[in-house]
Each structure stands twice: as C-alpha cells, then as structure tokens.
Amino acid sequence: MLGKSPSWQDTDGACSGYLVEQDGYRLLLDCGNGVFAKLRRFVDYTEVDAVLLSHMHADHFLDLVPFSYALTYAPRQQPVPVHVWPGTDDPARPALHAPAGARETFRRVVGAWGNEDLVERAFALNEYDPADELELGPLHARFCPVPHFTPTCAIALSNGSSRFVYGADSAPTEDLVRFADGADLLLVEGTLPRPEREGPRGHLTPEEAGQHAARANARKVVITHISDELGDEWAKAEAEKGYGGDVEVAREGAIYEV
Numbered sequence: 325m326l327g328k329s330p331s332w333q334d335t336d337g338a339c340s341g342y343l344v345e346q347d348g349y350r351l352l353l354d355c356g357n358g359v360f361a362k363l364r365r366f367v368d369y370t371e372v373d374a375v376l377l378s379h380m381h382a383d384h385f386l387d388l389v390p391f392s393y394a395l396t397y398a399p400r401q402q403p404v405p406v407h408v409w410p411g412t413d414d415p416a417r418p419a420l421h422a423p424a425g426a427r428e429t430f431r432r433v434v435g436a437w438g439n440e441d442l443v444e445r446a447f448a449l450n451e452y453d454p455a456d457e458l459e460l461g462p463l464h465a466r467f468c469p470v471p472h473f474t475p476t477c478a479i480a481l482s483n484g485s486s487r488f489v490y491g492a493d494s495a496p497t498e499d500l501v502r503f504a505d506g507a508d509l510l511l512v513e514g515t516l517p518r519p520e521r522e523g524p525r526g527h528l529t530p531e532e533a534g535q536h537a538a539r540a541n542a543r544k545v546v547i548t549h550i551s552d553e554l555g556d557e558w559a560k561a562e563a564e565k566g567y568g569g570d571v572e573v574a575r576e577g578a579i580y581e582v
C-alpha cells in the first residue's frame with residue numbers, strides 16, 4: 325500500500341496507489357497524487373513493469389506526471405554518461421494500461437504547459453476496453469465497470485491460484501459484489517462519512533464497503549480511500565459492522581500476501 329487518501333492527501337500521505345508483485349513482476353495499480361515519492365521508498369521506479377489505472381480521476385493518475393518526468397529526464401535514463409550514471413541503450417519504458425480516452429486526457433493535462441506527449445513517450449500506453457482481459461506478466465487482469473462519476477472499472481488480478489479484487493471508486497452496486505465473489509483479498513473504498521445527500525451516488529461508506537464484502541464472501545477485506553480526517557478506528561468499526569468480521573483499514577507500507 326503506497327497511498328490510501330481520497331481525493332485530497334492525508335498528512336504526509338498519498339492518494340490511491342498499490343504495488344502488486346508476483347514472481348519479480350511489478351505492477352502499480354493506480355498512481356494518484358503523492359504516489360511516486362512513496363513508490364520510491366519501496367522499489368526502484370525503473371523496475372516497475374506496468375501501471376494499470378482504474379479510472380481517470382486526479383487522485384488515481386496525477387503522479388504519472390512526475391513519474392513521466394523521471395523516466396524522461398533522470399540521468400540514468402540517458403543514452404550518454406551523466407554524472408555517476410554510465411548511460412543506457414535500454415531506458416525503462418513501463419507499460420501503461422489505462423481506460424479508453426486516457427491518451428487524450430493525458431495530452432490535455434500535460435499539454436496545458438506544452439508537454440503534450442510527455443506521458444505517452446515515457447510509457448508504452450495501451451487503452452483497454454472493460455471487456456478486455458490482460459496478461460500482465462504472471463498476472464491475469466479482468467475488469468468490471470462500476471458506477472462512478474467517470475468511466476471506472478473494478479479490477480481483478482489472478483495469479484492462477486488466488487484472486488485479488490480492487491473495487492476502485494464506486495457507488496453501491498451488485499456488479500461489484502458479483503465480480504468480487506469469493507475474492508481472496510478485496511480492497512474496497514469506504515470514502516464517505518454518510519451517503520451522498522443529493523445527486524447521483526459515486527462512493528461507499530465504510531459500512532457499505534463491509535456489506536459489499538460480506539455479500540461477495542470475500543475472505544479478507546481491506547478498506548481504503550478514507551481521509552485521515554475521519555479516523556481509522558471509526559472506519560474500521562463501521563466496516564466491521566457491515567462485514568460481520570475483521571476488516572483492516574489500508575495504511576501506507578502495509579503488505580498483504582494473497
């Protein structure tokens with residue numbers, strides 16, 4: 325867990341970012357603001373094989389900007405020796421799997437200051453369709469569209485023997501319950517202190533997150549996307565009321581084996 329904040333960062337925290345490792349393969353699941361610095365505490369960013377985005381909200385992709393600058397301008401990524409770095413013929417260029425339309429969104433964001441192709445030059449960009457199934461090294465990825473304010477997919481990652489499901493950002497939905505059925509680990513958002521009072525729903529409360537996990541018979545449940553201004557203990561108690569068992573609240577640096 326690199327970050328678990330909602331759309332504004334916790335004190336010293338980061339927004340959504342989860343590093344998934346399998347047999348030496350490294351997948352970064354979402355890359356929200358603050359995630360790049362946290363990633364660097366745990367792994368060498370040039371050794372990330374792929375980034376996979378659930379949706380195109382700032383708190384899930386914005387740190388692709390500094391990540392792209394690092395891949396573009398870091399001394400060790402250059403073809404000639406720079407300072408203590410010997411130069412390389414093979415600079416890192418991770419895969420980037422993002423929802424349809426992502427290329428245009430990246431161009432608009434970094435194009436605001438004239439760097440239109442920054443992200444697509446730094447990463448090998450692939451826009452996925454929710455019906456796609458991706459082979460990401462030893463991991464098999466599947467998608468499930470969930471109701472949110474912009475096209476968003478829950479993501480299931482399987483290594484052949486166990487399954488990790490990430491609910492992304494989502495309003496209450498039976499689709500997530502079905503998709504997460506029997507998950508060995510369900511990482512599900514519990515953003516709201518209470519349901520939205522007006523307009524379409526787009527997030528879950530911790531209790532609703534727990535209820536979704538219970539209906540999906542998830543074996544282990546971690547709730548995320550929760551502000552430090554709500555308090556972990558409150559969120560945990562609410563989620564456990566919904567789940568009927570032990571629930572953990574995501575925290576930076578936590579590691580789960582699935």
Ligand SMILES: [Zn+2]
Pocket residue numbers: 379381472493
């Ligand atoms: Zn969102």
Ligand SMILES: [Zn+2]
Pocket residue numbers: 330331340381383384493549
């Ligand atoms: Zn979010």
